Amino acid sequence: MNARRRHSALVLGRVETREDATVNLFRDSLRDIERVRHPGRGREVDMDDLRTRFPRALQVVEGVLQSRLTNFFETVDDLSDLLDAANEREDGAVDI
Amino acid sequence: MTEAQQTWREPDADLVRRAMSRLGDLQHRRVFYEKLENPLWVDALDREGVFDSPPELVVNEDGTAHSAPWPEGGYLIRMASSVPGPVARILQRTCTSTNPYVRQLILRAAMALPPDHAAPFAKPLAQYLEEGSLAHAREVVDLAERLAESGKRKAAMRLLQGAFRPRAGEEAAGLGGKRTVKTGLERYWFEDGLPDAVRILVAVQPEKALTTLVSWLEAFMTASGEYVPGRLYDLSHIWRPSIAPHEQNQGSEELGDALIDAVRDLGVRDVLGGRDVADVVEVFERNGQPLSQRIALHVLAVTSPDTDAARDVGFERLLMPALMDSDYRHEYASLARAILPLASEEQVEAWAGVFDAGPHLDDEKLAEAAEHRKLEGETLEDSKVRYREVWRLKLLSAISRDGLPPRYVDELASLEERYGVMDHAEFPSYSTSWVGPTSPVTEEDLMSYGVADLIEYLRTWRPGRPEPWDPSKEGLARALQAVVAKRSEELSAAAAAFADLEPTYVRALFSGLSDALKNGEPVVWEDLLVLAASVAVREDDGSEVSGSMDEDLVWRFAQRSMAALIEQGTRESDYGIPGPQLVRAVDALEPLVSHADPTVEHEERYGGSNMDPLTLSLNTTRPAAMRALIRVAARAKEIAEEEQAADASEEVVSRVLALVDARLQPEKDPSLAEAAALGEGFGRLVWVDRGWTEERLSLLLSADAFGDVIGSTALATYQPSRVLLEVLSPWARMVLERVARGEDVVAGWRRDRGPVEVLGDHLMMLRLWDAIPPDDELLTLYFEQAPLEARAKVLGHLGWLLGRSDDVPEGPLRRAMDFLDTRVVRVRRGDTDPQELDGFYWWARSAKFPPEWWLPRLEEAVRAPGFNPRGMLGEVLEESASLAPASVARILEQLLIHGRNEPFGRYDLIEHAPGILAIAYESGDGDAVAAADRVMDLLGRAGHVEIGDEVSARRQRE
Structure with a gap:
């Protein structure tokens, strides 16, 4: 099973051969973490960039794993919070 | 950016990524995109490639196809009127999709887009119509109208041509098959939408x-x-x-x-x-x-x-x-x-x-x-x-x-x-149209004829033109049968006058008198049995009849009607055949017992997979005579017992048994239809003379199709009885050994339950009524040797029967529970397959047993992979949930896991899931809550995202 299939099985819960935005996001985040875990001898590490990207990557991986491993409705609650933020208006109002 | 859009907050990349990271599960996507209202997320999500992979059609192994939903697409449609440009741009990229679900979404989006943005979709939509993807989408006509009203005539015409212009389909198979014609909309919507299409056409191009x-x-x-x-x-x-x-x-x-x-x-x-x-x-x-x-x-x-x-x-x-x-x-x-x-x-x-x-x-x-x-x-x-x-x-x-x-x-x-x-x-x-056959004279007119005139009319009337709707002998015979049923006493007394008439009318006489007996009307037997005896000896070689259906060209139909009349006359009634005349009935039936019908050729043609032996026996002469003959013997013995005069039945019984014997030896009748008639009479033979019957068991219940048909027909046509099973038990043992070796048993009466299952039904019923002991040898042998599927069906059928019965006494219920427990013990010990309990849901549903008894047993039964309650358990589980909330929640969990592909059964469970889960949560029992959590997760991931709200509402209410 290639990496894409493995990642899709983990992220989506099924083997998917086509591109999927969440699988791609997870794969990119994992790659960022792996790069820090195994720094290349000749590769420069930009510490400022690292400080920004590493927590973001961790957050994505954590989000994906939580959605898969915790109860379905716990993630629904999280999504509800995210929707509140997404549906916010400039004046701070939220469409219900 | 429109004024309305300006009030929405532009999403930041971090929020978008956080949301995407939580959207691996399809159902989470549904929850999120169905509630996402901010149109500014369209571009933000598009930049992340969220809309790049609409689902494709998946073709299953059996050739059917299915498609996953596309919640992201649903969000695009809702945003189409707010941000038409980006939505149209994104959807144009998906137009090459072959997935009907996505194509439907594109149509819905085009409906929501302003005409300038919608018009470019006319070309792909017309193509989808031609390819049959939008056959039920009546909305294309509405879209065409909207486009026409906005001056997008070409786009409107494209859609109408795609929807309504007929084109050649496939050549229909079979004789006289003609080509099918296809249109973009299927028949109903085509007809429904055509008047509107005409109106649009007139508006676009007068x-x-x-x-x-x-x-x-x-x-x-x-x-x-x-x-x-x-x-x-x-x-x-x-x-x-x-x-x-x-x-x-x-x-x-x-x-x-x-x-x-x-x-x-x-x-x-x-x-x-x-x-x-x-x-x-x-x-x-x-x-x-x-x-x-x-x-x-x-x-x-x-x-x-x-x-x-x-x-x-x-x-x-x-x-x-x-x-x-x-x-x-x-x-x-x-x-x-x-x-x-x-x-x-x-x-x-x-x-x-x-x-x-x-x-x-x-x-x-x-x-x-x-x-x-x-x-x-x-x-x-x-x-x-x-x-x-x-x-x-x-x-x-x-x-x-x-x-x-x-x-x-x-x-x-x-x-x-x-x-x-x-x-x-x-x-x-x-x-x-015409309904026939037609009689030359109405039933009312025929009723008014005196006997002599009636006979003369039947003797002399001849059909005129040969058209199917013209009066025929068959039409006249039907009218005669109805008249005979009403004037049965008079016409049975005058039976001798019918002796020289054609077979069509003689059959009508016998059939009409049978109808009269069923209606409790009087019949006079003396001359009738003389006529019967004369009809029985009419020549008929049993060969196949072809030609006119408007009259009987052979005598077997009249002879069969006569046998049926005698059979009817042996039933208890004021007007049945009097005891002293039963011997005359034997005289009449005797020639028919060796009648040529059914011939081997007839049985090969109409029997086998076409008609089962019992059905064929009702439609052929020799078996019809055998059926009537055995009933005559039983009736003779019945009358003798009533009158306490055993001698009275001796002659009739001995002659009947001799005639039956003649069909068994020295050469056995090979007809399975005859075997079915003997099977239907088997219990009566045992009652008439058990010794005689047991002496001939090797002939009657032989290890071949003939014996199978007799044994299986007897089981299928008699109520369970200890005596019957005692006599049948050597055959039953042999059958169980044969099925254990994988051999088939020929059924005399084909119905939903096969011979082995019906044998099990008899055994279980006798056990329930304590007619056989719990360790009865045949019962034990049955559960050792009968196929697993048959055992499961027998146990399930018993539960079903109990559920349908009112006022079942305590004793049989207790014995049923005890017996079931012996099987559960064997399942636990691994001595038998758990699938033996596949039908146990009928027991749970029967309302005859306490939940404390059936719940733990059901919990064991549902673990078998094939357990399928067929939508029967939801209600009783919910009713019993408060007694054992953890057990019921675990049963629900197992049923949902194993029943993924059973939409009907699943619907029943999901209907009752909120009640069961609410009780589990309210119970405070840790096991119940854990099981309820697992069920909630299962249901949510399967798309029942509203279950959380439903359970909450139920908990608040209760």
């Missing part, structure tokens, strides 16, 4: 709408193969006899009929609206199809009373010889009726000239037609004259007297005198 519609009808005729270009012939006069609405129009060509109606109405509207009549007619006549020509004639007929121009053009058509042909007749006659009464003398003369020159066939064709119709002894020249006169009669009759010039009214009368009145002459063919 002058060309009729041309477009006619071209669709032309395309239908060509695609269906109804019209072959160049032949100038079609079959429309058969499937659409009248262009105007008429009861003769069968509506068999749904598409064609709908198009004809639309074309016809638009043609009339155009003419009455002032359009040049010649132009309109030219549109119809351009393609040369007879159907279009007929519609043109109809339009002219309808509009000629109001339009001079229509009258002039119509009169020109009346003078066209080809249109006097029968294929155009209905519309031609209608036009003639409308115009000829208003025509000038010159015009009438001109028409007469054309009519008088008819029929318009060249000499060769006229000779061919006359030759084909020549009567016996008629010369060809005479036949030609007659052909010409009949042709004139048909056309004049079709036009009718009201429309004809006076001199032709006289000719019509004279022709009718010679050839008869032509009903429905305006149609080349006319459909009507």
